[in-house]
Amino acid sequence: DAGVIQSPRHEVTEMGQEVTLRCKPISGHNSLFWYRQTMMRGLELLIYFNNNVPIDDSGMPEDRFSAKMPNASFSTLKIQPSEPRDSAVYFCASSLAGAWPYEQYFGPGTRLTVT
Amino acid sequence: GENVEQHPSTLSVQEGDSAVIKCTYSDSASNYFPWYKQELGKGPQLIIDIRSNVGEKKDQRIAVTLNKTAKHFSLHITETQPEDSAVYFCAASQTGFQKLVFGTGTRLLVSP
Numbered sequence: 001d002a003g004v005i006q007s008p009r010h011e012v013t014e015m016g017q018e019v020t021l022r023c024k025p026i027s028g029h030n031s032l033f034w035y036r037q038t039m040m041r042g043l044e045l046l047i048y049f050n051n052n053v054p055i056d057d058s059g060m061p062e063d064r065f066s067a068k069m070p071n072a073s074f075s076t077l078k079i080q081p082s083e084p085r086d087s088a089v090y091f092c093a094s095s096l097a098g099a100w101p102y103e104q105y106f107g108p109g110t111r112l113t114v115t
Numbered sequence: 116g117e118n119v120e121q122h123p124s125t126l127s128v129q130e131g132d133s134a135v136i137k138c139t140y141s142d143s144a145s146n147y148f149p150w151y152k153q154e155l156g157k158g159p160q161l162i163i164d165i166r167s168n169v170g171e172k173k174d175q176r177i178a179v180t181l182n183k184t185a186k187h188f189s190l191h192i193t194e195t196q197p198e199d200s201a202v203y204f205c206a207a208s209q210t211g212f213q214k215l216v217f218g219t220g221t222r223l224l225v226s227p
Binding site: 109 | 147149151156157158159160161164166204208210211213214215217218219220
């Protein structure tokens with residue numbers, strides 16, 4: 001079975017450029033999470049969706065960040081304009097919100113470097 | 116909101132030794148505590164979890180204990196092997212909640 005798929009795996013961009021990270025959740029899962037991982041702040045939840053609807057975006061650091069989930073099999077996290085402090089590994093995870101507890105399955109991550 | 120603290124941040128052991136990682140949580144309503152293992156270049160993966168209605172759970176060489184009164188839980192790895200080297204995260208959640216609050220992670224290094 002294919003797990004959570006993220007692309008690209010690595011992204012290097014210059015400050016001020018737009019960056020789009022992509023995620024394909026596990027087929028059949030109805031919840032999707034975006035996390036950011038840094039040495040300083042650890043693993044932070046940015047936003048999560050249930051049935052393609054954003055439920056909690058309180059972790060989104062600022063208006064430069066936006067996330068969409070146009071259908072059950074695709075989500076994007078966009079940063080515009082990007083800044084060096086956005087450099088981190090971004091993870092997407094999915095789960096099946098059926099019987100609790102809901103195990104989250106993580107993708108391999110996208111390592112973003114903003115110069 | 117919930118806050119999860121994790122110690123130590125790094126842990127070095129010799130192969131065959133035991134390793135213990137400890138976490139404390141702040142919200143007494145939390146009742147689900149998973150542990151994730153993150154290998155280099157990969158995303159975290161669930162290895163074991165415990166609910167507040169039990170005090171201990173084992174799965175081969177790994178075990179988790181929970182002390183609800185003190186609001187702390189621990190991961191125990193016995194007979195460590197080099198392939199146990201990874202970053203381990205604890206987390207906490209509540210019934211029906213989808214959000215997990217993660218600890219800051221422990222880098223475990225098992226030397227042959």
